[in-house]
Amino acid sequence: MAQVYPGPSLVEEGQWSTALLDCFEDMATCCYGFWCGPCLACTVAGRMKEHYCLPLCDICFSGWGCVPPAAYGLRVAMRNRYKIKGSVLNDICVSWCCVWCSWCQMHRELKLRNMRPIIVNIQNVVSMQPAPMMGHVVMH
Structure with a gap:
């Protein structure tokens, strides 16, 4: 039987784990x-439990100079x-100004905040011993 415990978080509370331009x-x-920026954006949306195609709506608004x-x-x-x-x-x-850097920062954030579970595998050890022999049965 396996039990799952959350692992330690690598991120300081209240802060982005990396800066906006920390691409390296x-x-x-x-x-x-x-x-493949649109693919990255769709991955972020999916990991946030939103529809994967949600970021594709930004393409419709990008030509108008609007905030995606x-x-x-x-x-x-x-x-x-x-x-x-x-x-x-x-x-x-x-x-609006750094949309692709923003998507990269959000992707890094999700990767670092995804607290990987620690799986502890517990096995029951059962020792089987032969039953004691009560007597010798002879069959003819």
Whole structure:
């Protein structure tokens, strides 16, 4: 029987685990965001338990010069979920001016805050001993 205990968190309470431009902290996320930004955004949405295609709505609004609603909304939701200090104005500015850096930061945050469970495997050891022989039975 296995029991699961949460592992230790690597992130300080109330802070983003990495800064907005800390791309070199996680090169895999940086490359993922650079080469396939929409895929990264959809991954973040899915890990936040939202519909994977939600960030694709941002494409519709990008031509109008608007704040990308999915990037902004998920950033606010992530700050609220993890009690990260910040402001709505900051979230608007980051989502509008540095949207791909914002998605990368959110992806790094989810990776670091995903408290990997520690699995403890407990096995019952049963010692089987042969039954005592009561007598010798002879069959003819």
